[in-house]
Amino acid sequence: MDHEQAHWFKSSYSGGSGTECVEVADLASVIGVRDSKQPRGARLTVQRSAWTEFVRGLRSSASGECAVHS
Template sequence: MSSSTTELDWFKSSYSGGGGGECVEVAIRPDTVHIRDSKTPQGGRLTVSPEAWAAFIAHI
């Protein structure tokens, strides 16, 4: 994980549940999509390509 992840503009995914327990936050850059659990923002993060994120969204 690079230090640039601390400078990302995170937002709650529109695909997250509305009950507050299933919140995924994403931060989009031109060449990467960063994903984290909003309940533990300092925890692990996943970084994928925009193509991988689009494929994931298409299947959920």
Template sequence: MSTTETELAWFKSSYSGSSGDNCVEVAVRTAAVLVRDSKDTDRRALAVSRDAWAAFTALAAGSRR
């Protein structure tokens, strides 16, 4: 990885709420989507392929119906 995780544009989940618990952030790269716990940003982020992320979010959106 040429870009460090601190240089990425991280976006917090809109479902995270304001109480500070259960917060997930994502950053989109060319070949992958990075996922991390916003309360523990020193930990290494999980990298998943863009296709896997698209499948996950489609599945998660379908479960809200």
């Protein structure tokens, strides 16, 4: 799927201002990540399995901080 045509969304934790947020999109085989301040700027693509592990780590962290694994 093209990045321009993707449905980008923000976390419900982002608040109502709509600025300074990370946006994500399901791009079929990968997850797209971008800065809401620069929607046409640089974007990351992350393998779905890596994104799933990243989100799982965030959810399981009691302090809200992501643990770093080597």
